[in-house]
Amino acid sequence: MKKNYLLIMALMMMFVLVLAGCGTSNDEGSVNDDASGNEAKANEDSGTLVMGTSADYPPFESRNPQGDIVGFDIELANYIADELGMELEIRDMNFDGLIGALQAERIDMVISGMSADEDRRKNVDFSIEYHSSGEMFVSLKDAAFTSLDDLNGKTIGVQLGSIQQEGAANLQADYDFEVKTLDDAQGLIQELLSNRLDAVYLDKEVALGFIAAQDLAGFDDPSGTTPGMAVAFPKGSELVEQVDAIIEQAIESGKLAEWEAEWLSE
Structure with a gap:
């Protein structure tokens, strides 16, 4: 497989x-x-x-x-x-x-x-x-982010009801970015590819798969561990x-x- x-x-x-x-x-x-x-x-x-x-x-x-x-x-x-x-x-x-x-x-x-x-x-x-797994932020290669500070002023996509939605809300206390929610992860990646999102916040294993399949960039979330x-x-x-x-x-x-x-x- x-x-x-x-x-x-x-x-x-x-x-x-x-x-x-x-x-x-x-x-x-x-x-x-x-x-x-x-x-x-x-x-x-x-x-x-x-x-x-x-x-x-x-x-x-x-x-x-x-x-x-x-x-x-x-x-x-x-x-x-x-x-x-x-x-x-x-x-x-x-x-x-x-x-x-x-x-x-x-x-x-x-x-x-x-x-x-x-x-x-x-x-x-x-x-x-x-x-x-942990979490990652995924972005386009020509607009790659390497740290949480890079997310200031950006629009970040998360899956509705996910642990990443909660994590993004917590991060907003220290970083100035907008959060957009969608029902599914594939829809989030499509929004990223269409330049309607600056980055997507995902489970690390899921993120790595999309990064490989779509030639994207990403960095690990250093803010803490999730259950x-x-x-x-x-x-x-x-x-x-x-x-x-x-x-x-x-x-x-x-x-x-x-x-x-x-x-x-x-």
Whole structure:
């Protein structure tokens, strides 16, 4: 998979450009899948584990040229479902709608590069952390930034509802930049390529993928560390303890390291 990553990223960006030209706002598997109000909550009797994700965040979750949702998080999700003896159903929706879907119990869990920060812990339960990347600022090569001071007077893009949105708000206390939010990471990169954003603030692994695929520039955020990624559940979910044990098993067996080698940057 990893050796085809740049090709996949390039094809995905071409797909985004086509959608933008056609005025398409959501793909078939967006948050609007839940608009009918049909109950999507799974249980042990159904044998189906319903997972919410936002498939616009490679290499954690994205659609390949065939339209399948793939990535590091998807490997973990399939492993969890297999260990639970359940079928995995993936629901693709906007990132900022994932917590609400958990609270309404329309899905059983979220695996979507979601950081287990304290604000989210007020509304959902989290598994143990399974990955930590850090953050990067991404810009065009001919207008590359190398420090936070370079961001003064600029417009920075972040994904709506992401840990980076919160981080950017904190940085605004010390740096004078404007923040623009969009629903998905690929849309942010398109805005950057179209010169409607000066920089994009992303998870480091995601940023490195876009930098390689689009020949962009970037620098690490030195301002501090963010919580690692974890699986999110509705408050009081009985799955938390089981999934914790499965993640620990994946770490001890080397499975998690295999997925990191396959999907994540060296």
